[in-house]
Amino acid sequence: MSHSCLDWFSARLGGTSEPGRLSEEAMVGGNGDSHSPWGMDWPGTTPSPAFSISPGRQESQEATYGGSPKCQAFSEKLCGLSDLIPLQGWHPLGQHPCQGLEPEEPTSSLCSAFYWSCVLVWIFPRSLSFLFLDGKRRTPDSGCTGELKDPQGLGLARRRYTGLASVFSNRTSRKSASRTDSDNMADGEGYRNPTEVQMSQLVLPCHTNQRGELSVGQLLKWIDATACLSAERHAGCPCVTASMDDIYFEHTISVGQVVNIKAKVNRAFNSSMEVGIQVASEDLCSEKQWCVCKALATFVAHRELSKVKLKPTVPRTEEEKTEHSVAAERRRMRLVYADTIKDLLANCVIQDDLESRDCSHMVPAEKTRVESVELVLPPHANHQGNTFGGQIMAWMENVATIAASRLCRAHPTLKAIEMFHFRGPSQVGDRLVLKAIVNNAFKHSMEVGVCVEAYRQEAETHRRHINSAFMTFVVLGADDQPQMLPWIRPQPGDGERRYREASARKKIRLDRKYIVSCKQAEMPLSVPWDPSNQVYLSYNNVSSLKMLVAKDNWVLSSESNQVRLYTLEEDKFLSFHMEMLVHVDTVQAFLLLSDLLRRPEWDKHCRSVELVQQVDEDDAIYHVISPALGGDPKPQDFIILASRRKPCDIGEPYVIALRSVTLPTHHETPEYRRGETVCSGFCFWREGDQLTKVSYYNQATPGVLKYVTTNVTGLSSEFYTTFKACEQFLLDNRNDLAPSLQTL
Secondary structure: OOHHHHHHHHHHHHOOOOOOOOOHHHHHOOOOOOOOOOOOOOOOOOOOHHHOOOHHHHHHHHHHHOOOHHHHHHHHHHHHHHHHOOOOOOOOOOOOOOOOOOOOOOHHHHHHHHHHHHHHHHOOHHHOOEEOOOOOEEOHHHOOOOOOOOOOOOOHHHHHHHHHHHHHHOHHHHHHHHHHHHHHHHHOOOOOOOOOEEEEEEOOHHHEOOOOEEOHHHHHHHHHHHHHHHHHHHHOOOEEEEEEOOEEOOOOOEOOOEEEEEEEEEEEOOOEEEEEEEEEEEOOOOOOEEEEEEEEEEEEEOOOOOOOOOOOOOOOOHHHHHHHHHHHHHHHHHHOHHHHHHHHHHHOOOOOOOOOOOHHHEEEHHHHOEEEEEEOOHHHEOOOOEEOHHHHHHHHHHHHHHHHHHHHOOOOEEEEEOOEEEOOOOEOOOEEEEEEEEEEEOOOOEEEEEEEEEEOOOOOOOOEEEEEEEEEEEOEOOOOOEOOOOEEEOOOOHHHHHHHHHHHHHHHHHHHHHHHOOOHHHOOOOEEOOHHHHHHHHHHHHHHHHHHHHOOOOEEEEEEOOEEEEEEEOOOOEEEEEEEEEOOOHHHHHHHHHOHHHHHHOOOOOOEEEEEEEOOOOEEEEEEEEOOOOOOOOOEEEEEEEEEEOOOOOOOOEEEEEEEEEEOOEOOOOOOEEOOOOOEEEEEEEEEOOEEEEEEEEEOOOOOHHHHHHHHOOOOOHHHHHHHHHHHHHHHOOOOOOHHHOOO
């Protein structure tokens, strides 16, 4: 080491650069007015025995550091540093590690390395913070003036050891403080869902495709990893991906931008749970952020030796309550998804124009076929040896992109992935065969089907079906607008079947996107009803009511005869909510009010009710005629979809959801003015034996807004009169259930 460097170190450590001199402040930490080189005041201290340098140690240091006076002073300073490290008591020899060593012993170099490591830490005190015995954390720049008390006469090294050890050993107090902070945050504005996991990734060139944009396959891997961590945080055990709902990619992500992914468990069922994922991109230069996509994944908790029973989630915020409530309806929709496809293909005529197209300008579907094999290695699998679902999705996106490129002869962009399920697991050592082909090409988009099969050994003839998915691609021009695509000519047989099924899936995708995925304010008041969208209309009907119920800003407007009236004012809607307690069993009240044919018995707003179609055991369509309201000369008629649901968990309500639909067999007639309801219905909570809380919700539409505001402002008591009539109807018919409803 050069003398100039040693001068700097000596000046830094001892406050002087004079050769061979060690400052008093460096040795003892100064008196009441002086400051130690570490920026701390230690008043009234005296040199510790550890600071004294024995002749033997000095001789050893001269041999180690070169023997010059400047090096000797510097080595003495290093020995002084040993007092800051709790060496006594843990060394196997029970003494200072350098004490008694001769210069020729090989461990001298080890001691030298040890001291140099101390120097590298302690010569930069301004970048460090110190935890004192009084529990306060200070930095040198903050001007520490705290006084270290020593009532028991303990040495300074002992006190320093205690202070340093408290940083690492006081785990119990830190956990208790963490729990306290968590409880306080739950009650305040800083609440964070305990299952929430966030991931931020910088998009590097290795993550991008030919367009310089983040590969969707890489994004899917990050999404799956984040969602899996959230699921495992709640389950406390390994989890595997079971399914992924529709994903619509709204924006692309460029190299240099940041991807922020947030995932949390919306609801836990027996052994599965729904995880909600939000993906946003961030431009670090402009500080702008964009929503890239939202996704819903289902994970299953897995233990090899025992069956998993997940603990329920406890929603606290309005958003969590809404997602928790609607998750049950989404799960119901996933379970009937395959049957929905089959019913659509069986009952609907899929129109195509294969015969009218110019075959000379069509691309044979076989030219787009892709087959690729992947070997599952340990980096592709989780800690249980199962292949990451995100890794499989990335491989699927890769072969699907190749197939789409062969049709358009360009670089396509993935816009949507249809809901899919993992049919079985794959493990490390499996060979995955991925097959892709363009099923159909529409005007500006194309559907690519991907199939994944697995086998263990090359000699195996049987392959396990792992997954199938359908992806929608577009080709963007220089103006980022979709370009026209060439037609596809399917192969006879299976190719034509896939071609027609792609048209059916496109129709279902549109139903799910504009009925299920859109916001309630974007929904039309009346949606056309047909067998292909009945599942999604029923889902939207129930979920809309549950979202209305979950809102936490209801205001008590008035109360009369134990009937409460609440109101909710939002941007585009005025909603009201009636509530009362009835001495009737909850199931009986639910069954009685589920039969809309009996509603004229208690509701004077219903003059007659006709059952138009019994869709299934839980959904029915009614034609309701009501008298004229508010001076309107014409009575109103409604086409109402009624959807009823039993609770999934204890404490949840029974639900009867009502909304307007349109039917081709029931057009608007001059005799009636067609009315509409966007969201209304009943909820029933069990409050005790033979005691039920009955609540009615209604999101007012412009046609009845004047009538609603008249009652809300207290200018009319018809709401209370009607609701009390409903109570009397339930009491009078508590033992008189309709035979058609007793099997519910």
